[in-house]
Amino acid sequence: MAADDEAPRDLFAKIEAAGRKAIVLTVDSAADRTAYRAKRLLEDTSLSRDPRYTFMSWDFYKELQNATSLPIIPKGIQTVEDARKAIEVGAPAIFLSNHGGRALDGSPSPVEIAWEIYKEDPDVFNEIEVYADGGVRYGTDVMKLLALGVRAVGLGRPFMYANLYGAEGISRAISLLSKEVTSAAGSIGLSDIGNINTSYIKLTSTQWNS
Numbered sequence: 001m002a003a004d005d006e007a008p009r010d011l012f013a014k015i016e017a018a019g020r021k022a023i024v025l026t027v028d029s030a031a032d033r034t035a036y037r038a039k040r041l042l043e044d045t046s047l048s049r050d051p052r053y054t055f056m057s058w059d060f061y062k063e064l065q066n067a068t069s070l071p072i073i074p075k076g077i078q079t080v081e082d083a084r085k086a087i088e089v090g091a092p093a094i095f096l097s098n099h100g101g102r103a104l105d106g107s108p109s110p111v112e113i114a115w116e117i118y119k120e121d122p123d124v125f126n127e128i129e130v131y132a133d134g135g136v137r138y139g140t141d142v143m144k145l146l147a148l149g150v151r152a153v154g155l156g157r158p159f160m161y162a163n164l165y166g167a168e169g170i171s172r173a174i175s176l177l178s179k180e181v182t183s184a185a186g187s188i189g190l191s192d193i194g195n196i197n198t199s200y201i202k203l204t205s206t207q208w209n210s
């Protein structure tokens, strides 16, 4: 949003009238991005980007939240400090995400962010619902995020690519992933996935210790 933008009350009213339960607000790509791959094919990759989208602050989040009765979930939380801040400003839930690594090269993956929160302020996972997406490809990716305290994970590109085969492709992707989650749970001796915690994952690799 631009600094002088006001909350889009008309849009919020339409979303409420449509019976939606929540609004997800992307906060991780406030500035324009450098689309390296697209640059190989297109001369101007900023064509679809809105240069006004350069303003995002917690005050503005509060302004938006005050303009609708629906909960607004910030998507793109990347630090433990912002996770805590989201709780302070009354966010109903948070979405750990780095836009699938598409917005800023080098930004942390959700599993790294979840790990940072787990190490530095684990209460976050009990005080608020935490979701995550980005790089989730296998059942074991799902398990690691759930073990750290994430409630639900999302997938972007896997379903986008599966959709090349339409509904059949999406169904196949879902069944592959759910089978992987089930077999991963079975392999670590977990009968109820709701009981997963960090005792089920080995926290000794360089990544986990950093």
Ligand SMILES: Cc1cc2nc3c(=O)[nH]c(=O)nc-3n(C[C@H](O)[C@H](O)[C@H](O)COP(=O)(O)O)c2cc1C
Binding pocket: 026, 075, 097, 098, 099, 100, 101, 102, 133, 134, 135, 136, 154, 155, 156, 157, 158, 160
């Ligand atoms: C082609 C494409 C377009 C996307 N556009 C948006 C967007 O407009 N807003 C947004 O919040 N996230 C957008 N995302 C990010 C996804 O919402 C999601 O965070 C990401 O794809 C998850 O990572 P994954 O693809 O590794 O599963 C986009 C992702 C892709 C692949």
